[in-house]
Amino acid sequence: MAAMEIAVEIGTGYTSIYLPGNGIVLREPTVIAFIGDPRNRRVHAVGAQAEKMLGKTPERTAIVKPVSDGVISDAEACGVLLREFIKKILPDNYIFFPRIKAILGIPTGLNMEERAVYEDVCAAAGISEVTMIDNIILSGIGLDLPIDSAGGGVVVNIGAGTTEIAALSLAGVVSGCGVTIGGDMMDKAVMDFVAGKYDLKIGIGTARKIKNEIGSLYENDTSEMLVSGRNVKTKNTGSAYVTAVDVCEVVKPYYLRIADAVESIINMCPPEIVGEINKKGIYVVGGGSRILGIEQVFSERLGVNVYTVEQPSYCVILGAGKLLGDKELLGRILIQK
Template sequence: MPGNDIGLDLGTATILIYVKGKGIVLKEPSVIAYDKDNDEIVAIGTEARKMLGRTPENIVAVRPLRDGVISNFDLTAQMLKHFIKKICGGYFFKPRIMICVPAMITEVEERAVYDAAIEAGARRAYLIEEPIAAAIGAGIDISAPRGSMIVDIGGGTTDIAVLSLKDSVVSKSLKVAGDKFDEAIIKYVRRKYSVLIGERTAEEVKIRIGCVYPREEELSMAVKGRCLVTGLPKMIEITSEETREAFHEVSTSVLDAIHSVLESTPPELIGDIAESGIILTGGGSCIYGMDKLVSKHTGIPAHLADDPVTCVARGTGAALENLDKIPDGLLYIAKNKREQS
């Protein structure tokens, strides 16, 4: 597959890969399992996720990305290499890769992402800010002289930006997103029921019955965990209203960040946003009622983008297909502009 162009959403929870002309070709958990006795990789992606919390002492299943950035360089590079090889086969011509990064990424974090892509086999690696990629993937014309607001709630970070004339006018990135919602459920169940549940169970509760705005019909779900009093297995029933209570602090942090960005936005652009609305992308935006909660808090209509989970990956791929149309201010290689051919 010579000359592959790959758009990559390097998410804390999930990795999505877009291939030019084919669309989204891979969606797998950002999890890798290895044997700590000999450093051999045991599983990557979906198979590794099944091992979370269920491994023997010598096997460690981890997420090598935390809060939207790389926490373990070597494991991230090996994970990327595995996924790239999976979609490209034994590629003879190395692909060009564009990776999205949080809006407020540091130079050191940026360098780590770039180097990991090169280490994984990229011929050239480009980085683009997540809210820009999300906006492109959501079909927003970022070149128009109009204000557009994007809120991308991923697994590790929430990126918020007001865009106009191909540039980010105001932006904010906070390390509060999908993972924090999972943690909130774990803490709530532990505090209220004295039961400890795992990350996977908490995520399932979030997806199936979680909400940040009252549902028209309350849902419930049976959950198994370990009783902290007896140490024995225990089954409890959790309701959707309880998840809303558990999510309150996390959702308030996201709302405060949105409000902060709006406060710093020029009046003319506020008028545009009030007319067109706030666009929500990312897996975290799929929690029931997120759009309604944002609308109620800001007084501005909020809309879920089409297929919000894949918006960033699709936008990253689209940007790579149109490199000549993306200004340097939005698209950048690592600071020293190092390229390898």
């Protein structure tokens, strides 16, 4: 029987699976809950269901987020989780686990040892043949950039655990880097800020909601949000209005650090490529690109046009999906490695 082909992205926040002909068939939090003692643990819940249990873990249950800062940190849990996700997307008429070939997005610049971890995870998940491609190249393909032409474009992917930046040209990376700045770190910083300014201890989920719903890089934004928590001094429940200006004060420094990293990547490019970048601008994707004002702040800092897209979290998986159907481009990318 012919192998089933899929594309997979295992992000710090979310895992996605693409099936040719069906598109993105799964996007769920990269979270797994186990039950039982550690040496003999069983899967209790995965994805969205497991995430709901975060912070309210019953006894004998352990919640694991197997990807940290963009990289797999618990290979065993990740393999089990990916296998469960694959099972979810198999059509009902599959009696046996099929032979699976996958294109997998991986963080830029992994060494051989780290790549071996991704291979082991795929094997444990039941994938018999895997082709690993840098996430940032997949983002470029997902954006429909001409990545195999000279000066194909600059892509910045701001995720939950990491930010990847690369100038793409001739189906490869001319200059690129990953920095461990992402939305998770900003959520934690918002949580600490609210505790300091309003004496209010809020959960990480509330901090994320504040950042994602009223977050802005404009210093004069007037939105605000009423949030509840526990007073850090009295321990009683309490609430406070957190403002967009608060969020800006917390998150803007992270975004400016990302802009600085983008600038150094551009500075490392040969002059002809810099010329192309000045003409074409740069693309910012990943969930972190949804923050209000990012185009303006980045373009003022970098002196080039900055573009965002409607569905920034889907670029990597859509790019991987497109590659499944374009073996010629896949071949050109693999030759560059």
